[in-house]
Amino acid sequence: MTPQTNPNPDQDLEQLLAELDAQSLSADLAKLTQSHIFAPPHVDTHILATAADHLQTIQRPASSATSTDAHPIFSWKFSAAISAAAAAAITILVLLSPFSNNISPQIPVANIQPLPEDINEDGSVDILDAFTLARQIRNSTQSLTADLNNDGSVDNADVELITQRAVSLSGGGA
Amino acid sequence: MSPHSPAPHSDPRDDNGLVDAINRGDIEAFNALYYRYRDWVVNLAHRLTNDREIALDTLQETFAYVHSKFPGFELRAKFTTFLYPVVKHLAIAKRKKASRHQSLDDTAPDIPDHSSSTDPDSQREQLAQALTSLSKDHREVILLRFVDGFKVDEIASVLKIPSGTVKSRLHHALNQLRNDPVTKKYFNR
Structure with missing residues:
Protein backbone atom coordinates (compact mmCIF):
# COMPACT_ATOMS: atom_id res chain seq x y z
CA MET A 1 0.00 0.00 0.00
CA THR A 2 1.43 3.37 -0.96
CA PRO A 3 -0.59 6.26 0.46
CA GLN A 4 1.13 8.79 -1.79
CA THR A 5 -0.45 7.25 -4.88
CA ASN A 6 -3.98 7.04 -3.50
CA PRO A 7 -6.13 9.97 -4.66
CA ASN A 8 -8.40 9.78 -1.60
CA PRO A 9 -6.64 11.19 1.49
CA ASP A 10 -9.41 10.00 3.82
CA GLN A 11 -8.95 6.48 2.52
CA ASP A 12 -5.19 6.82 2.98
CA LEU A 13 -5.68 7.75 6.60
CA GLU A 14 -8.11 4.92 7.17
CA GLN A 15 -5.66 2.46 5.68
CA LEU A 16 -2.85 3.74 7.84
CA LEU A 17 -5.05 3.50 10.93
CA ALA A 18 -6.08 -0.02 9.93
CA GLU A 19 -2.44 -1.05 9.76
CA LEU A 20 -1.61 0.67 13.02
CA ASP A 21 -1.50 -1.10 16.36
CA ALA A 22 -2.95 1.97 18.02
CA GLN A 23 -3.17 0.33 21.42
CA SER A 24 0.57 -0.35 21.57
CA LEU A 25 1.47 3.06 20.22
CA SER A 26 -0.84 4.76 22.72
CA ALA A 27 0.58 2.75 25.60
CA ASP A 28 4.19 3.53 24.68
CA LEU A 29 3.47 7.21 24.06
CA ALA A 30 1.61 7.43 27.36
CA LYS A 31 4.64 5.99 29.17
CA LEU A 32 6.91 8.37 27.31
CA THR A 33 4.91 11.50 28.07
CA GLN A 34 3.89 10.61 31.62
CA SER A 35 5.33 13.44 33.67
CA HIS A 36 5.37 11.82 37.14
CA ILE A 37 4.68 15.29 38.47
CA PHE A 38 2.12 15.23 41.24
CA ALA A 39 0.38 18.13 42.87
CA PRO A 40 1.42 18.34 46.53
CA PRO A 41 -1.44 18.41 49.06
CA HIS A 42 -0.96 22.11 49.82
CA VAL A 43 -1.49 22.91 46.13
CA ASP A 44 -4.76 20.94 46.16
CA THR A 45 -5.79 22.69 49.35
CA HIS A 46 -5.03 26.13 47.98
CA ILE A 47 -6.86 25.58 44.69
CA LEU A 48 -9.92 24.02 46.32
CA ALA A 49 -10.10 26.64 49.06
CA THR A 50 -10.00 29.41 46.47
CA ALA A 51 -12.73 27.69 44.46
CA ALA A 52 -14.84 27.10 47.56
CA ASP A 53 -14.56 30.75 48.41
CA HIS A 54 -15.95 31.65 45.01
CA LEU A 55 -18.65 28.97 44.96
CA GLN A 56 -19.95 30.05 48.37
CA THR A 57 -21.00 33.30 46.73
CA ILE A 58 -23.28 31.23 44.47
CA GLN A 59 -24.95 29.63 47.46
CA ARG A 60 -25.51 32.95 49.21
CA PRO A 61 -28.06 35.52 48.08
CA ALA A 62 -26.42 38.18 45.98
CA SER A 63 -27.29 40.84 48.53
CA SER A 64 -25.19 39.17 51.20
CA ALA A 65 -22.06 38.95 49.08
CA THR A 66 -19.40 41.38 50.13
CA SER A 67 -16.43 42.90 48.44
CA THR A 68 -14.19 40.45 50.27
CA ASP A 69 -15.63 37.62 48.16
CA ALA A 70 -13.70 38.75 45.14
CA HIS A 71 -10.27 38.48 46.66
CA PRO A 72 -7.27 38.12 44.39
CA ILE A 73 -5.89 34.68 43.55
CA PHE A 74 -2.60 34.25 45.32
CA SER A 75 -0.09 31.75 44.08
CA TRP A 76 -0.03 28.39 45.82
CA LYS A 77 3.64 29.07 46.49
CA PHE A 78 2.81 32.29 48.36
CA SER A 79 0.06 30.61 50.30
CA ALA A 80 2.20 27.58 51.05
CA ALA A 81 4.97 29.80 52.39
CA ILE A 82 2.52 31.60 54.68
CA SER A 83 0.95 28.41 55.94
CA ALA A 84 4.29 26.71 56.49
CA ALA A 85 5.53 29.71 58.45
CA ALA A 86 2.32 29.88 60.44
CA ALA A 87 2.36 26.15 61.16
CA ALA A 88 5.97 26.37 62.32
CA ALA A 89 5.13 29.36 64.51
CA ILE A 90 2.17 27.53 66.02
CA THR A 91 4.27 24.47 66.75
CA ILE A 92 6.92 26.60 68.42
CA LEU A 93 4.30 28.45 70.44
CA VAL A 94 2.76 25.20 71.61
CA LEU A 95 6.09 23.73 72.53
CA LEU A 96 7.15 26.82 74.47
CA SER A 97 3.90 27.78 76.11
CA PRO A 98 3.59 26.63 79.75
CA PHE A 99 -0.12 27.41 79.63
CA SER A 100 -1.03 25.47 76.54
CA ASN A 101 -2.41 22.55 78.53
CA ASN A 102 -4.85 24.87 80.25
CA ILE A 103 -6.66 25.93 77.12
CA SER A 104 -10.24 24.75 77.43
CA PRO A 105 -11.83 23.17 74.42
CA GLN A 106 -14.76 24.96 72.88
CA ILE A 107 -18.18 23.52 73.59
CA PRO A 108 -19.42 21.86 70.42
CA VAL A 109 -22.60 23.18 68.96
CA ALA A 110 -25.37 20.61 69.32
CA ASN A 111 -26.60 18.78 66.23
CA ILE A 112 -23.89 20.19 63.97
CA GLN A 113 -21.43 17.71 62.46
CA PRO A 114 -18.06 19.46 62.61
CA LEU A 115 -15.74 19.50 59.62
CA PRO A 116 -12.68 17.27 59.96
CA GLU A 117 -10.53 20.40 60.12
CA ASP A 118 -12.68 21.86 62.89
CA ILE A 119 -10.50 20.33 65.58
CA ASN A 120 -11.90 22.39 68.45
CA GLU A 121 -15.46 21.91 67.17
CA ASP A 122 -16.38 25.55 67.46
CA GLY A 123 -18.15 25.61 64.10
CA SER A 124 -15.39 27.27 62.12
CA VAL A 125 -12.00 26.36 60.71
CA ASP A 126 -9.45 28.88 61.84
CA ILE A 127 -5.96 29.21 63.23
CA LEU A 128 -7.14 27.97 66.64
CA ASP A 129 -7.82 24.57 65.10
CA ALA A 130 -4.23 24.39 63.89
CA PHE A 131 -3.09 25.44 67.36
CA THR A 132 -5.27 22.79 69.01
CA LEU A 133 -4.09 20.00 66.71
CA ALA A 134 -0.45 20.99 67.23
CA ARG A 135 -1.05 20.78 70.99
CA GLN A 136 -2.71 17.38 70.65
CA ILE A 137 0.22 16.10 68.59
CA ARG A 138 2.68 17.39 71.16
CA ASN A 139 0.83 15.78 74.06
CA SER A 140 0.09 12.53 72.18
CA THR A 141 -2.04 11.34 75.09
CA GLN A 142 -4.99 10.49 72.94
CA SER A 143 -5.68 8.63 69.73
CA LEU A 144 -5.70 11.30 67.03
CA THR A 145 -8.05 10.99 64.09
CA ALA A 146 -7.35 14.22 62.22
CA ASP A 147 -5.38 12.60 59.40
CA LEU A 148 -6.50 15.31 57.01
CA ASN A 149 -4.07 14.52 54.20
CA ASN A 150 -4.76 10.76 54.42
CA ASP A 151 -1.09 9.88 54.70
CA GLY A 152 -1.60 7.46 57.58
CA SER A 153 -0.33 9.69 60.36
CA VAL A 154 -1.39 12.80 62.23
CA ASP A 155 1.54 15.16 62.14
CA ASN A 156 2.69 18.67 61.34
CA ALA A 157 1.58 18.27 57.72
CA ASP A 158 -2.00 18.12 58.97
CA VAL A 159 -1.42 21.26 61.02
CA GLU A 160 -0.15 22.90 57.87
CA LEU A 161 -3.27 21.88 55.97
CA ILE A 162 -5.51 23.51 58.54
CA THR A 163 -3.36 26.62 58.55
CA GLN A 164 -3.54 26.71 54.79
CA ARG A 165 -7.32 26.52 54.86
CA ALA A 166 -7.55 29.10 57.61
CA VAL A 167 -5.43 31.66 55.77
CA SER A 168 -7.06 30.94 52.42
CA LEU A 169 -10.64 31.56 53.42
CA SER A 170 -11.69 35.15 53.74
CA GLY A 171 -12.80 35.78 57.29
CA GLY A 172 -11.27 32.49 58.38
CA GLY A 173 -14.61 30.68 58.43
CA ALA A 174 -15.35 27.26 57.01
CA MET B 1 3.92 11.96 53.22
CA HIS B 101 15.80 35.65 26.82
CA GLN B 102 15.84 32.29 25.13
CA SER B 103 14.73 31.37 21.66
CA LEU B 104 12.01 28.80 22.13
CA ASP B 105 9.52 27.16 19.89
CA ASP B 106 6.46 28.60 21.59
CA THR B 107 3.82 26.27 20.27
CA ALA B 108 5.36 22.85 20.02
CA PRO B 109 4.33 20.28 22.56
CA ASP B 110 7.39 18.87 24.19
CA ILE B 111 8.20 15.40 25.24
CA PRO B 112 10.19 14.59 28.35
CA ASP B 113 13.92 15.05 28.01
CA HIS B 114 15.47 11.59 28.03
CA SER B 115 18.96 12.71 27.09
CA SER B 116 20.15 12.52 30.68
CA SER B 117 17.93 9.64 31.65
CA THR B 118 19.43 6.52 33.15
CA ASP B 119 16.44 4.57 31.93
CA PRO B 120 17.92 1.33 30.61
CA ASP B 121 15.11 1.04 28.09
CA SER B 122 16.63 2.76 25.11
CA GLN B 123 13.45 2.17 23.15
CA ARG B 124 11.87 5.05 25.04
CA GLU B 125 14.63 7.36 23.93
CA GLN B 126 14.32 6.12 20.37
CA LEU B 127 10.58 6.69 20.44
CA ALA B 128 11.21 10.18 21.81
CA GLN B 129 13.60 10.84 18.93
CA ALA B 130 11.06 9.57 16.42
CA LEU B 131 8.48 11.95 17.89
CA THR B 132 10.94 14.80 17.86
CA SER B 133 11.55 14.22 14.17
CA LEU B 134 7.92 15.11 13.49
CA SER B 135 7.02 18.74 12.92
CA LYS B 136 5.41 20.44 15.90
CA ASP B 137 1.98 20.41 14.27
CA HIS B 138 2.21 16.74 13.36
CA ARG B 139 3.51 15.81 16.79
CA GLU B 140 0.69 17.67 18.46
CA VAL B 141 -2.05 15.79 16.61
CA ILE B 142 -0.32 12.47 17.26
CA LEU B 143 -0.21 13.19 21.00
CA LEU B 144 -3.78 14.48 21.06
CA ARG B 145 -5.01 11.41 19.22
CA PHE B 146 -2.99 8.66 20.84
CA VAL B 147 -2.19 10.01 24.31
CA ASP B 148 -5.20 12.17 25.11
CA GLY B 149 -7.64 10.05 23.15
CA PHE B 150 -9.27 12.86 21.18
CA LYS B 151 -11.18 12.07 18.02
CA VAL B 152 -10.54 13.95 14.79
CA ASP B 153 -13.42 16.39 15.29
CA GLU B 154 -12.35 16.99 18.89
CA ILE B 155 -8.79 17.74 17.79
CA ALA B 156 -10.22 20.14 15.22
CA SER B 157 -12.22 21.79 17.97
CA VAL B 158 -9.38 22.23 20.46
CA LEU B 159 -6.91 23.42 17.80
CA LYS B 160 -9.53 25.52 16.02
CA ILE B 161 -8.62 24.07 12.64
CA PRO B 162 -10.75 22.22 10.06
CA SER B 163 -11.19 18.47 10.42
CA GLY B 164 -9.61 18.02 7.00
CA THR B 165 -6.44 19.67 8.26
CA VAL B 166 -6.38 17.34 11.25
CA LYS B 167 -6.75 14.33 8.98
CA SER B 168 -4.01 15.61 6.72
CA ARG B 169 -1.64 16.14 9.64
CA LEU B 170 -2.48 12.74 11.08
CA HIS B 171 -1.90 11.13 7.73
CA HIS B 172 1.49 12.73 7.22
CA ALA B 173 2.57 12.07 10.78
CA LEU B 174 1.52 8.42 10.69
CA ASN B 175 3.14 7.95 7.31
CA GLN B 176 6.39 9.35 8.67
CA LEU B 177 6.19 7.10 11.72
CA ARG B 178 5.49 4.09 9.51
CA ASN B 179 8.66 4.81 7.56
CA ASP B 180 10.75 5.37 10.69
CA PRO B 181 12.79 2.27 11.63
CA VAL B 182 11.93 2.74 15.30
CA THR B 183 8.18 3.15 14.94
CA LYS B 184 7.41 1.02 11.90
CA LYS B 185 6.81 -1.91 14.25
CA TYR B 186 3.48 -0.32 15.19
CA PHE B 187 2.24 -0.73 11.60
CA ASN B 188 2.54 -4.44 11.10
CA ARG B 189 -1.02 -5.44 11.81
Whole structure:
Protein backbone atom coordinates (compact mmCIF):
# COMPACT_ATOMS: atom_id res chain seq x y z
CA MET A 1 0.00 0.00 0.00
CA THR A 2 1.43 3.37 -0.96
CA PRO A 3 -0.59 6.26 0.46
CA GLN A 4 1.13 8.79 -1.79
CA THR A 5 -0.45 7.25 -4.88
CA ASN A 6 -3.98 7.04 -3.50
CA PRO A 7 -6.13 9.97 -4.66
CA ASN A 8 -8.40 9.78 -1.60
CA PRO A 9 -6.64 11.19 1.49
CA ASP A 10 -9.41 10.00 3.82
CA GLN A 11 -8.95 6.48 2.52
CA ASP A 12 -5.19 6.82 2.98
CA LEU A 13 -5.68 7.75 6.60
CA GLU A 14 -8.11 4.92 7.17
CA GLN A 15 -5.66 2.46 5.68
CA LEU A 16 -2.85 3.74 7.84
CA LEU A 17 -5.05 3.50 10.93
CA ALA A 18 -6.08 -0.02 9.93
CA GLU A 19 -2.44 -1.05 9.76
CA LEU A 20 -1.61 0.67 13.02
CA ASP A 21 -1.50 -1.10 16.36
CA ALA A 22 -2.95 1.97 18.02
CA GLN A 23 -3.17 0.33 21.42
CA SER A 24 0.57 -0.35 21.57
CA LEU A 25 1.47 3.06 20.22
CA SER A 26 -0.84 4.76 22.72
CA ALA A 27 0.58 2.75 25.60
CA ASP A 28 4.19 3.53 24.68
CA LEU A 29 3.47 7.21 24.06
CA ALA A 30 1.61 7.43 27.36
CA LYS A 31 4.64 5.99 29.17
CA LEU A 32 6.91 8.37 27.31
CA THR A 33 4.91 11.50 28.07
CA GLN A 34 3.89 10.61 31.62
CA SER A 35 5.33 13.44 33.67
CA HIS A 36 5.37 11.82 37.14
CA ILE A 37 4.68 15.29 38.47
CA PHE A 38 2.12 15.23 41.24
CA ALA A 39 0.38 18.13 42.87
CA PRO A 40 1.42 18.34 46.53
CA PRO A 41 -1.44 18.41 49.06
CA HIS A 42 -0.96 22.11 49.82
CA VAL A 43 -1.49 22.91 46.13
CA ASP A 44 -4.76 20.94 46.16
CA THR A 45 -5.79 22.69 49.35
CA HIS A 46 -5.03 26.13 47.98
CA ILE A 47 -6.86 25.58 44.69
CA LEU A 48 -9.92 24.02 46.32
CA ALA A 49 -10.10 26.64 49.06
CA THR A 50 -10.00 29.41 46.47
CA ALA A 51 -12.73 27.69 44.46
CA ALA A 52 -14.84 27.10 47.56
CA ASP A 53 -14.56 30.75 48.41
CA HIS A 54 -15.95 31.65 45.01
CA LEU A 55 -18.65 28.97 44.96
CA GLN A 56 -19.95 30.05 48.37
CA THR A 57 -21.00 33.30 46.73
CA ILE A 58 -23.28 31.23 44.47
CA GLN A 59 -24.95 29.63 47.46
CA ARG A 60 -25.51 32.95 49.21
CA PRO A 61 -28.06 35.52 48.08
CA ALA A 62 -26.42 38.18 45.98
CA SER A 63 -27.29 40.84 48.53
CA SER A 64 -25.19 39.17 51.20
CA ALA A 65 -22.06 38.95 49.08
CA THR A 66 -19.40 41.38 50.13
CA SER A 67 -16.43 42.90 48.44
CA THR A 68 -14.19 40.45 50.27
CA ASP A 69 -15.63 37.62 48.16
CA ALA A 70 -13.70 38.75 45.14
CA HIS A 71 -10.27 38.48 46.66
CA PRO A 72 -7.27 38.12 44.39
CA ILE A 73 -5.89 34.68 43.55
CA PHE A 74 -2.60 34.25 45.32
CA SER A 75 -0.09 31.75 44.08
CA TRP A 76 -0.03 28.39 45.82
CA LYS A 77 3.64 29.07 46.49
CA PHE A 78 2.81 32.29 48.36
CA SER A 79 0.06 30.61 50.30
CA ALA A 80 2.20 27.58 51.05
CA ALA A 81 4.97 29.80 52.39
CA ILE A 82 2.52 31.60 54.68
CA SER A 83 0.95 28.41 55.94
CA ALA A 84 4.29 26.71 56.49
CA ALA A 85 5.53 29.71 58.45
CA ALA A 86 2.32 29.88 60.44
CA ALA A 87 2.36 26.15 61.16
CA ALA A 88 5.97 26.37 62.32
CA ALA A 89 5.13 29.36 64.51
CA ILE A 90 2.17 27.53 66.02
CA THR A 91 4.27 24.47 66.75
CA ILE A 92 6.92 26.60 68.42
CA LEU A 93 4.30 28.45 70.44
CA VAL A 94 2.76 25.20 71.61
CA LEU A 95 6.09 23.73 72.53
CA LEU A 96 7.15 26.82 74.47
CA SER A 97 3.90 27.78 76.11
CA PRO A 98 3.59 26.63 79.75
CA PHE A 99 -0.12 27.41 79.63
CA SER A 100 -1.03 25.47 76.54
CA ASN A 101 -2.41 22.55 78.53
CA ASN A 102 -4.85 24.87 80.25
CA ILE A 103 -6.66 25.93 77.12
CA SER A 104 -10.24 24.75 77.43
CA PRO A 105 -11.83 23.17 74.42
CA GLN A 106 -14.76 24.96 72.88
CA ILE A 107 -18.18 23.52 73.59
CA PRO A 108 -19.42 21.86 70.42
CA VAL A 109 -22.60 23.18 68.96
CA ALA A 110 -25.37 20.61 69.32
CA ASN A 111 -26.60 18.78 66.23
CA ILE A 112 -23.89 20.19 63.97
CA GLN A 113 -21.43 17.71 62.46
CA PRO A 114 -18.06 19.46 62.61
CA LEU A 115 -15.74 19.50 59.62
CA PRO A 116 -12.68 17.27 59.96
CA GLU A 117 -10.53 20.40 60.12
CA ASP A 118 -12.68 21.86 62.89
CA ILE A 119 -10.50 20.33 65.58
CA ASN A 120 -11.90 22.39 68.45
CA GLU A 121 -15.46 21.91 67.17
CA ASP A 122 -16.38 25.55 67.46
CA GLY A 123 -18.15 25.61 64.10
CA SER A 124 -15.39 27.27 62.12
CA VAL A 125 -12.00 26.36 60.71
CA ASP A 126 -9.45 28.88 61.84
CA ILE A 127 -5.96 29.21 63.23
CA LEU A 128 -7.14 27.97 66.64
CA ASP A 129 -7.82 24.57 65.10
CA ALA A 130 -4.23 24.39 63.89
CA PHE A 131 -3.09 25.44 67.36
CA THR A 132 -5.27 22.79 69.01
CA LEU A 133 -4.09 20.00 66.71
CA ALA A 134 -0.45 20.99 67.23
CA ARG A 135 -1.05 20.78 70.99
CA GLN A 136 -2.71 17.38 70.65
CA ILE A 137 0.22 16.10 68.59
CA ARG A 138 2.68 17.39 71.16
CA ASN A 139 0.83 15.78 74.06
CA SER A 140 0.09 12.53 72.18
CA THR A 141 -2.04 11.34 75.09
CA GLN A 142 -4.99 10.49 72.94
CA SER A 143 -5.68 8.63 69.73
CA LEU A 144 -5.70 11.30 67.03
CA THR A 145 -8.05 10.99 64.09
CA ALA A 146 -7.35 14.22 62.22
CA ASP A 147 -5.38 12.60 59.40
CA LEU A 148 -6.50 15.31 57.01
CA ASN A 149 -4.07 14.52 54.20
CA ASN A 150 -4.76 10.76 54.42
CA ASP A 151 -1.09 9.88 54.70
CA GLY A 152 -1.60 7.46 57.58
CA SER A 153 -0.33 9.69 60.36
CA VAL A 154 -1.39 12.80 62.23
CA ASP A 155 1.54 15.16 62.14
CA ASN A 156 2.69 18.67 61.34
CA ALA A 157 1.58 18.27 57.72
CA ASP A 158 -2.00 18.12 58.97
CA VAL A 159 -1.42 21.26 61.02
CA GLU A 160 -0.15 22.90 57.87
CA LEU A 161 -3.27 21.88 55.97
CA ILE A 162 -5.51 23.51 58.54
CA THR A 163 -3.36 26.62 58.55
CA GLN A 164 -3.54 26.71 54.79
CA ARG A 165 -7.32 26.52 54.86
CA ALA A 166 -7.55 29.10 57.61
CA VAL A 167 -5.43 31.66 55.77
CA SER A 168 -7.06 30.94 52.42
CA LEU A 169 -10.64 31.56 53.42
CA SER A 170 -11.69 35.15 53.74
CA GLY A 171 -12.80 35.78 57.29
CA GLY A 172 -11.27 32.49 58.38
CA GLY A 173 -14.61 30.68 58.43
CA ALA A 174 -15.35 27.26 57.01
CA MET B 1 3.92 11.96 53.22
CA SER B 2 3.06 10.49 49.86
CA PRO B 3 4.10 12.76 46.99
CA HIS B 4 0.77 12.08 45.34
CA SER B 5 -2.32 13.06 47.25
CA PRO B 6 -5.11 10.77 46.12
CA ALA B 7 -8.62 11.92 45.45
CA PRO B 8 -10.43 11.87 48.79
CA HIS B 9 -13.35 10.10 47.20
CA SER B 10 -14.74 9.23 43.82
CA ASP B 11 -17.99 10.81 42.78
CA PRO B 12 -20.44 8.68 40.78
CA ARG B 13 -21.81 11.66 38.87
CA ASP B 14 -20.65 12.20 35.29
CA ASP B 15 -19.07 15.48 34.24
CA ASN B 16 -22.38 17.02 33.23
CA GLY B 17 -23.88 16.10 36.58
CA LEU B 18 -20.94 17.69 38.39
CA VAL B 19 -21.16 20.83 36.27
CA ASP B 20 -24.89 21.16 37.00
CA ALA B 21 -24.19 20.78 40.71
CA ILE B 22 -21.37 23.32 40.64
CA ASN B 23 -23.69 25.78 38.95
CA ARG B 24 -25.83 25.46 42.09
CA GLY B 25 -22.81 26.16 44.29
CA ASP B 26 -21.98 22.54 45.18
CA ILE B 27 -18.39 22.72 46.41
CA GLU B 28 -18.05 18.94 46.71
CA ALA B 29 -18.90 18.62 43.03
CA PHE B 30 -16.10 21.03 42.17
CA ASN B 31 -13.72 19.05 44.33
CA ALA B 32 -14.70 15.87 42.47
CA LEU B 33 -14.22 17.54 39.09
CA TYR B 34 -10.83 18.86 40.22
CA TYR B 35 -9.56 15.47 41.36
CA ARG B 36 -10.92 13.85 38.20
CA TYR B 37 -8.82 16.09 35.94
CA ARG B 38 -5.97 17.34 38.14
CA ASP B 39 -3.39 14.82 37.00
CA TRP B 40 -4.37 15.19 33.35
CA VAL B 41 -3.87 18.96 33.57
CA VAL B 42 -0.51 18.65 35.34
CA ASN B 43 0.68 16.02 32.89
CA LEU B 44 -0.36 18.10 29.87
CA ALA B 45 1.19 21.28 31.26
CA HIS B 46 4.42 19.43 31.95
CA ARG B 47 4.34 17.88 28.49
CA LEU B 48 4.05 21.36 27.00
CA THR B 49 6.76 22.96 29.12
CA ASN B 50 8.99 20.32 30.73
CA ASP B 51 8.86 22.44 33.88
CA ARG B 52 7.37 21.27 37.17
CA GLU B 53 6.85 24.75 38.62
CA ILE B 54 5.10 25.95 35.49
CA ALA B 55 2.97 22.81 35.45
CA LEU B 56 1.77 23.44 38.99
CA ASP B 57 1.22 27.15 38.33
CA THR B 58 -0.77 26.17 35.25
CA LEU B 59 -2.83 23.74 37.31
CA GLN B 60 -3.74 26.52 39.72
CA GLU B 61 -4.63 29.05 37.05
CA THR B 62 -6.54 26.52 34.96
CA PHE B 63 -8.87 25.67 37.82
CA ALA B 64 -9.12 29.32 38.84
CA TYR B 65 -10.35 29.92 35.29
CA VAL B 66 -12.69 26.93 35.55
CA HIS B 67 -14.34 28.06 38.77
CA SER B 68 -14.62 31.61 37.45
CA LYS B 69 -16.92 30.23 34.74
CA PHE B 70 -19.49 29.27 37.39
CA PRO B 71 -22.37 29.87 37.67
CA GLY B 72 -23.54 29.69 34.08
CA PHE B 73 -21.03 27.21 32.68
CA GLU B 74 -22.37 24.75 30.10
CA LEU B 75 -20.46 21.64 29.12
CA ARG B 76 -21.06 21.13 25.40
CA ALA B 77 -18.31 18.58 24.76
CA LYS B 78 -15.83 16.49 26.69
CA PHE B 79 -14.36 18.43 29.60
CA THR B 80 -10.84 17.81 28.28
CA THR B 81 -11.70 19.55 25.01
CA PHE B 82 -12.59 22.58 27.11
CA LEU B 83 -9.47 22.25 29.25
CA TYR B 84 -6.89 21.64 26.51
CA PRO B 85 -6.81 25.17 24.98
CA VAL B 86 -6.83 26.70 28.47
CA VAL B 87 -3.92 24.60 29.68
CA LYS B 88 -1.98 25.10 26.46
CA HIS B 89 -2.43 28.85 26.49
CA LEU B 90 -1.50 29.25 30.15
CA ALA B 91 1.43 26.84 30.06
CA ILE B 92 3.01 28.29 26.94
CA ALA B 93 2.50 31.86 28.15
CA LYS B 94 4.25 30.97 31.39
CA ARG B 95 7.07 29.22 29.59
CA LYS B 96 7.57 32.22 27.33
CA LYS B 97 7.58 34.52 30.32
CA ALA B 98 10.11 32.33 32.12
CA SER B 99 12.32 32.08 29.07
CA ARG B 100 12.16 35.61 27.74
CA HIS B 101 15.80 35.65 26.82
CA GLN B 102 15.84 32.29 25.13
CA SER B 103 14.73 31.37 21.66
CA LEU B 104 12.01 28.80 22.13
CA ASP B 105 9.52 27.16 19.89
CA ASP B 106 6.46 28.60 21.59
CA THR B 107 3.82 26.27 20.27
CA ALA B 108 5.36 22.85 20.02
CA PRO B 109 4.33 20.28 22.56
CA ASP B 110 7.39 18.87 24.19
CA ILE B 111 8.20 15.40 25.24
CA PRO B 112 10.19 14.59 28.35
CA ASP B 113 13.92 15.05 28.01
CA HIS B 114 15.47 11.59 28.03
CA SER B 115 18.96 12.71 27.09
CA SER B 116 20.15 12.52 30.68
CA SER B 117 17.93 9.64 31.65
CA THR B 118 19.43 6.52 33.15
CA ASP B 119 16.44 4.57 31.93
CA PRO B 120 17.92 1.33 30.61
CA ASP B 121 15.11 1.04 28.09
CA SER B 122 16.63 2.76 25.11
CA GLN B 123 13.45 2.17 23.15
CA ARG B 124 11.87 5.05 25.04
CA GLU B 125 14.63 7.36 23.93
CA GLN B 126 14.32 6.12 20.37
CA LEU B 127 10.58 6.69 20.44
CA ALA B 128 11.21 10.18 21.81
CA GLN B 129 13.60 10.84 18.93
CA ALA B 130 11.06 9.57 16.42
CA LEU B 131 8.48 11.95 17.89
CA THR B 132 10.94 14.80 17.86
CA SER B 133 11.55 14.22 14.17
CA LEU B 134 7.92 15.11 13.49
CA SER B 135 7.02 18.74 12.92
CA LYS B 136 5.41 20.44 15.90
CA ASP B 137 1.98 20.41 14.27
CA HIS B 138 2.21 16.74 13.36
CA ARG B 139 3.51 15.81 16.79
CA GLU B 140 0.69 17.67 18.46
CA VAL B 141 -2.05 15.79 16.61
CA ILE B 142 -0.32 12.47 17.26
CA LEU B 143 -0.21 13.19 21.00
CA LEU B 144 -3.78 14.48 21.06
CA ARG B 145 -5.01 11.41 19.22
CA PHE B 146 -2.99 8.66 20.84
CA VAL B 147 -2.19 10.01 24.31
CA ASP B 148 -5.20 12.17 25.11
CA GLY B 149 -7.64 10.05 23.15
CA PHE B 150 -9.27 12.86 21.18
CA LYS B 151 -11.18 12.07 18.02
CA VAL B 152 -10.54 13.95 14.79
CA ASP B 153 -13.42 16.39 15.29
CA GLU B 154 -12.35 16.99 18.89
CA ILE B 155 -8.79 17.74 17.79
CA ALA B 156 -10.22 20.14 15.22
CA SER B 157 -12.22 21.79 17.97
CA VAL B 158 -9.38 22.23 20.46
CA LEU B 159 -6.91 23.42 17.80
CA LYS B 160 -9.53 25.52 16.02
CA ILE B 161 -8.62 24.07 12.64
CA PRO B 162 -10.75 22.22 10.06
CA SER B 163 -11.19 18.47 10.42
CA GLY B 164 -9.61 18.02 7.00
CA THR B 165 -6.44 19.67 8.26
CA VAL B 166 -6.38 17.34 11.25
CA LYS B 167 -6.75 14.33 8.98
CA SER B 168 -4.01 15.61 6.72
CA ARG B 169 -1.64 16.14 9.64
CA LEU B 170 -2.48 12.74 11.08
CA HIS B 171 -1.90 11.13 7.73
CA HIS B 172 1.49 12.73 7.22
CA ALA B 173 2.57 12.07 10.78
CA LEU B 174 1.52 8.42 10.69
CA ASN B 175 3.14 7.95 7.31
CA GLN B 176 6.39 9.35 8.67
CA LEU B 177 6.19 7.10 11.72
CA ARG B 178 5.49 4.09 9.51
CA ASN B 179 8.66 4.81 7.56
CA ASP B 180 10.75 5.37 10.69
CA PRO B 181 12.79 2.27 11.63
CA VAL B 182 11.93 2.74 15.30
CA THR B 183 8.18 3.15 14.94
CA LYS B 184 7.41 1.02 11.90
CA LYS B 185 6.81 -1.91 14.25
CA TYR B 186 3.48 -0.32 15.19
CA PHE B 187 2.24 -0.73 11.60
CA ASN B 188 2.54 -4.44 11.10
CA ARG B 189 -1.02 -5.44 11.81
